[in-house]
Amino acid sequence: QVPLVDSGGGLVQAGGSLRLSCVASGRTFSSYAMGWFRQAPGKERAIVAAINWSGGNTYYADSVKGRFTISRDNAKNTVYLQMNSLKAEDTAVYYCAADRSFVTVRSGGLSGNGSWGQGTQVTVSS
Numbered sequence: 001q002v003p004l005v006d007s008g009g010g011l012v013q014a015g016g017s018l019r020l021s022c023v024a025s026g027r028t029f030s031s032y033a034m035g036w037f038r039q040a041p042g043k044e045r046a047i048v049a050a051i052n053w054s055g056g057n058t059y060y061a062d063s064v065k066g067r068f069t070i071s072r073d074n075a076k077n078t079v080y081l082q083m084n085s086l087k088a089e090d091t092a093v094y095y096c097a098a099d100r101s102f103v104t105v106r107s108g109g110l111s112g113n114g115s116w117g118q119g120t121q122v123t124v125s126s
Helices: 102-106
Strands: 004-007 010-013 018-024 033-039 046-051 058-060 068-073 078-083 092-099 120-125
Touching: 004 092, 018 033, 018 092, 018 120, 033 068, 033 078, 033 102, 046 068, 046 078, 046 102, 058 068, 078 092, 092 102
Parallel strands: 010 120
Antiparallel strands: 004 018, 018 078, 033 046, 033 092, 046 058, 068 078, 092 120
């Protein structure tokens, strides 16, 4: 497992933008697929976006396609989620996640070797 620290959440008006960051510790970051999940009050945690180890393959939930962009910088052990045109329904706690398998992350879960960040709150006011 790889320790993860996510940040960048906050309060923003509808239509605004935020960029989340997730920094991993250790030397194995580039071997992990990464993902961003979110959990709204009363709802289950769900996949938002995923990216494979090289950044050459990405996945987005239908609800965020065209608005959110996931990217990674392996030299900085960091994955980002750029969120534009935010809506009130994007309000949630956002978690970054790491797993050896891109397919696993894209499917909305982690294996036993996966890791979670501590979460960062995103609140979009309408």
